[in-house]
Every structure is written in structure tokens, then in C-alpha cells.
Amino acid sequence: MQLQPEQEPLMYRILATALALLCLATSAHAMSFNKAIKQADPTAKYLFYLHGAIVEEMGKAASSKRYGVYNYDRIIEHFEDRGLTVIDEVRGKVNPNKYAAKITKQVRMLMTAGVPARNITVSGFSKGGYITLLVASSLNNPEVGYVIMAGCGRGKDARPFELFLKNKRGARLKGRIFSIYASSDMEAGSCRPAIEQADARAIEFRETRIKSQKGHGLFYQPRPDWIEPTAIFAKGGR
Template identity: 35%
Template structure:
């Protein structure tokens, strides 16, 4: 092999074997009950536009993983929230059946992902699991309230767990989840985040402001 050919092959290999592409995080093949697990669900934007550009979903998963958690999440296509919640609840149950303590499991989501987390809680109806809902409950008078209203009427009574509900002060889409919490059995804390950080889009990219809340809640702090 000539020197020129060798370097040509080497350059091609570097291009093909460069940085790994961002990817979904599947359920681990081996479940360690000593570890802490976070399911993180994105909003509707990713279903329509993908996990790149404006919504940095894989960067969020990277930051959660870097904090020492086992992170589970995928870029969904257009999904029915109720059906997806059933699949999510089954994954959580797999961890529980493998001996993972409920307080080592956190189900978190933004916007539609937050609504799915609420629905999964209603299916599991287990007191010790942690949940974080970021801007997941539609404001009264908006179109985003429709799915939540149906859930409140039919299924919210079985919601259980330990919830952190957070949203931005200038979010014109989402607000608190008090109507859900009022009929369910869950414990919850509300956290209003300051305006000027992007409103509903605050959670489109990993920011210390809200990631620290997620990490602390997942650790029971």
C-alpha cells in the first residue's frame, strides 16, 4: 500500500468512525437495583420536528447521564399519550420487578411528555415513585387544556407518587397541575421559575435552572 493510499484510507476511517451520533436510551439489559433511573420524555415539538435544532433532546439525555443516572428516553414519533403512558408504565414496572426501589425511579417530562408522565402515574398508582412535570399541564382557556381536562375527569383519581411541578412564569401554554393533584393521591410541590428564560421553550435545551431541580428531586433532596 502506498503512503498516499494509506492516508486516504485513514481519513475515510476517521470520517466513518467519528463522534457517535446522538441516540435514544433504551432500557438497560442488566438492571442494577442500586442505581437511580430517570425516564425523560420530550414535548410535542420533537414528535413533529425531530430531536435536533431547536429542541436539544439528546443533549438533555446526555446531561442527565453525566450526572450519574441511568437515563431512559427516546425521540417519539406522533403518539397517543394514553397508549404511550401504558408502555412507559410497563417499563417502570419492569424496574420494580427487578428490585429497584420506587424512590430510585423518576419519571420526568416536558409539555406533552409531562402529561404522559401524569398518565403513567395514574396507571401505576404507586406512592413512592418520583415524578417531575415541566410545563405539562395546559392553562385554562387554551387548546392544550383539552387532553388534561379529559384525564382529570376520567383517570386523575389514581395518580400517586411524589411530584415536582415546575413551569415558567411567562409560559402562556402551561401552568400548575393543581386540578390533577386535588383529585389524586400524590404529594406534590410547585415551583414557579422566573420569566425571561424562554417561557415554554425554557425546557427545549439543558439548563442548570431546571436540571438541578430534576436531579435534586430524583435524589429525594
């Protein structure tokens, strides 16, 4: 189709508007903590999402030969589609204890800004899940929620979790804790050994072992078998 001269400016304006809306749609899903704290809403359900170590190394384009593409953006979008306000950060390589201290501070700031503790959930996968466990042992608040996705390591990845147990960090756990892992995962398993160190009066704990052949890669994609229960938990359900 050939445009007449008088039609060209209108068509360009339409295309420019469409492009601007597309850019807004593709960038609006992610919320930095700085933006979240400025727009703190006491009625919103907040979910901190802490990604796995592979994203530290490769960025959002992370891909594993064994597990395939880590679909970071789609995971965030699926949580937001379920009514959650997601706070995320693509971090570089970090010390888990130092990063857990950062997230702990951010959760406290969000509560100080008026967000009820029960409206806040910290979630993480793999290394992010282990960091989530560290936050749960640092924040000292029984109302905050935590979702640990394949974050209690075993096998070749067991050392951080073993140190957590050896140092009796489980005794400091507080909060509503939900652990999820795949039955075929050779890199992570049950978080129950940490829970057994905790004061039962300070925690609510449940754990789901998903029957899946995806192993650790189960959490690389926004699959309903873990996205849905995580979102339900973060919104206050069981």
C-alpha cells in the same frame, strides 16, 4: 505535513481509533428501554425522559419559530452528566393514554428486574409531561418519582388536562410528584388542580414556578434552572 510511506498505516490506525471513540462517545448517551432492562442495576438512578410533541412531528432536529431549537441530545447529556441513567425514545405521534400504558409497563418491568421504585423517575415536557401525569395515575406505586415539566395545559392546549380533571384521574395519582413550569408560559401552568383530587396520603407533591421570560420554550434547552432541580429530585434529594 507530508507523511512518509511507512508512517501512513500508523496514522490511519490512529485516525480510525479516534473516529471509533468519537462515535462511541456521541451514541453512548442514549439508552433504549431494551438495553436498560438487560443491564438493570439496582444501585442506579433511572430517569425516563419523555419529550414534547414538536419532536414527534419533526424528530431530533425539531425547531420552533417561537422557541428556537429543541436541543434533545444536550438535554439527555446534561442529565447523564449528573449521574442519572436516562431511558429515552424519540417517539412518533402517539395517543397519550396508550403511550402512558407502555411506560407504565416498562417501569413495572424495571422494578421486577430488581430496581427499587425510589430509584425510578418518569419525567416529561409538554405532551411528555402530560403523559407523565397519566403514568402517575396508572402505576399505583407511591414510591416512584415523577417530574412534570409544563405538562398541565392551559389556554389553547388545555383540553387534555381538562379531560383529566373531568374524569377524576387525579384521584388515582400516587407517587412523588414534582411539577415545574415557567411563570410566562401561556401553554401550561400549575398541576395543583389534579393534586387536589388525589388522596394526600398517596402522594408527595411540590411545585416550582420558575421566573422566566422563555415561556414554554424554557424546556427546549438544558437550562440549569430546571435541569438541576430535576436531577436532584431524580437522585433522591429535595
